[in-house]
Amino acid sequence: ETGVTQTPRHLVMGMTNKKSLKCEQHLGHNAMYWYKQSAKKPLELMFVYNFKEQTENNSVPSRFSPECPNSSHLFLHLHTLQPEDSALYLCASSQDLVVRDLQETQYFGPGTRLLVL
Amino acid sequence: QKEVEQNSGPLSVPEGAIASLNCTYSDRGSQSFFWYRQYSGKSPELIMFIYSNGDKEDGRFTAQLNKASQYVSLLIRDSQPSDSATYLCAAGGGNTPLVFGKGTRLSVIA
Numbered sequence: 537e538t539g540v541t542q543t544p545r546h547l548v549m550g551m552t553n554k555k556s557l558k559c560e561q562h563l564g565h566n567a568m569y570w571y572k573q574s575a576k577k578p579l580e581l582m583f584v585y586n587f588k589e590q591t592e593n594n595s596v597p598s599r600f601s602p603e604c605p606n607s608s609h610l611f612l613h614l615h616t617l618q619p620e621d622s623a624l625y626l627c628a629s630s631q632d633l634v635v636r637d638l639q640e641t642q643y644f645g646p647g648t649r650l651l652v653l
Numbered sequence: 654q655k656e657v658e659q660n661s662g663p664l665s666v667p668e669g670a671i672a673s674l675n676c677t678y679s680d681r682g683s684q685s686f687f688w689y690r691q692y693s694g695k696s697p698e699l700i701m702f703i704y705s706n707g708d709k710e711d712g713r714f715t716a717q718l719n720k721a722s723q724y725v726s727l728l729i730r731d732s733q734p735s736d737s738a739t740y741l742c743a744a745g746g747g748n749t750p751l752v753f754g755k756g757t758r759l760s761v762i763a
Contacts, residue, residue, distance in 0.1 A: 578755035626696055635745030637704065641687050642751050644696040
């Protein structure tokens, strides 16, 4: 247990569905992240939030919409997804945006395995 | 563009051997370096951290850092089949979030 939880752990959705992924961290961290990891591919950073403000959006399609109501919660709203969006979606948090030492590194949640049919 | 480079592998080693995983980074402003292990279908977990030049040992793991060469490595002694996983190198300390490499897949053959 890293102190970062994600729900649901598995999700199957059709291309016309709307669903949301939830992430919660119990570590008192200020920064939260969404990553996408497709099969046998590297981590792709999607969004970064620092003190609830979005600081980075790595050219992610608008069918992915993040929301960060407070420093402990992060959502990823999904709508009209494509089959190629099927992947493991990982949430992570860190004390601060800039990592200088062990206490500031990122800790990952268990991920949501998403399948888009 | 700040980058962390790793050989994707797979790196195959026999059980009991030393596995050597390498990583280079482009940003000289990076100050701290992390190794994560990721089992198939699971999320990355932190296993080592280093910020000073030289070696840092923790059990069967040794991290090595050479800032002049911008090179980080992870040695796993007495490799076990349970060490088979993808190992991610990450660099931090610049003015951007942690930068991850693509990972090296390690296979330890029994």
